[in-house]
Amino acid sequence: MSYLTGLTMHPTLFTFDIFGTVLDWRTGMRDALAQVTGQVTGQVEPHGPELTDDGFDRIIDAQGALEAAAFRPYTDIVAQSLIEVVGLAPDAAKSIGDDVGKGALYSDARDALARLMRVAPCVAMTNSDRAHRAQVEAQLGFAMSDWFCAEDTRVYKPAHEFWHHVARKRGLRFDKSWWHVSAYADYDLDVVRSLGLTAVFIKRPHRRAGGADYEFRTLLEFADYVGHP
Numbered sequence: 001m002s003y004l005t006g007l008t009m010h011p012t013l014f015t016f017d018i019f020g021t022v023l024d025w026r027t028g029m030r031d032a033l034a035q036v037t038g039q040v041t042g043q044v045e046p047h048g049p050e051l052t053d054d055g056f057d058r059i060i061d062a063q064g065a066l067e068a069a070a071f072r073p074y075t076d077i078v079a080q081s082l083i084e085v086v087g088l089a090p091d092a093a094k095s096i097g098d099d100v101g102k103g104a105l106y107s108d109a110r111d112a113l114a115r116l117m118r119v120a121p122c123v124a125m126t127n128s129d130r131a132h133r134a135q136v137e138a139q140l141g142f143a144m145s146d147w148f149c150a151e152d153t154r155v156y157k158p159a160h161e162f163w164h165h166v167a168r169k170r171g172l173r174f175d176k177s178w179w180h181v182s183a184y185a186d187y188d189l190d191v192v193r194s195l196g197l198t199a200v201f202i203k204r205p206h207r208r209a210g211g212a213d214y215e216f217r218t219l220l221e222f223a224d225y226v227g228h229p
Contacts, residue, residue: 009176009198011120011226015166016144017157017182018126018136019100022113022219026056026206028103029096033082036092051086056206059085064187067127067156074128074150075100101128101135106204110140112219119226121145125166125180127156127187146170157187163195176213181222185210 019025030051051059062081066072078097082088088096116122123146124133133147150156153165163174172178178197182188183204189212192199201212202219216222 011179012177014116014120015123015125015180017184017188018124020204020206021181021183021202022105022109023103024106029056032096071154101132105139108218108220112223115223158191160191183207
């Protein structure tokens with residue numbers, strides 16, 4: 001059977017949330033905090049206990065509140081959230097924000113994206129800065145088809161303006177042939193569904209569930225479903 005047989009709308013574009021869907025956002029933040037803590041204490045514990053699941057959610061919520069205010073770079077938002085929630089020193093917080101794109105990829109991300117790029121262009125839509133692109137793509141080992149970040153759009157998801165910016169730049173219509181992939185309904189998929197796009201929910205270990213057209217446990221499972229070898 002040929003790939004995509006039976007799908008209601010052939011995808012002409014895949015867009016992706018990056019932090020939390022392609023990158024293991026929570027583990028990367030834990031590792032970064034363990035590293036800066038170790039520089040002070042002399043003891044670095046991988047996936048350190050300094051950041052609980054609840055603590056990570058409070059960091060994300062703090063970032064969301066900052067993103068909804070007047071625009072500022074994502075590096076600054078990461079740093080401010082760590083100062084407010086974790087009590088991190090400003091210099092240490094800034095160093096984490098500068099390198100947030102170096103957090104580890106999910107183990108399936110590289111192979112899944114490479115396969116999906118043979119089906120349709122794979123484009124990043126990410127609440128981050130331009131500098132973080134090189135950090136992520138260095139880990140992938142290849143460039144994504146295009147990359148849109150908050151520094152380009154001057155707004156953060158879930159603002160509808162982010163999607164309208166991408167649509168203008170790529171000459172897109174809002175319809176089901178545009179598939180958006182994310183582990184987060186609040187940042188991505190709620191807006192995607194309101195715009196009439198195809199919403200693909202990936203059930204990452206850290207996720208925020210909501211309505212979606214398709215649900216998969218991993219990006220590789222999604223690539224298998226699309227069916228391109």
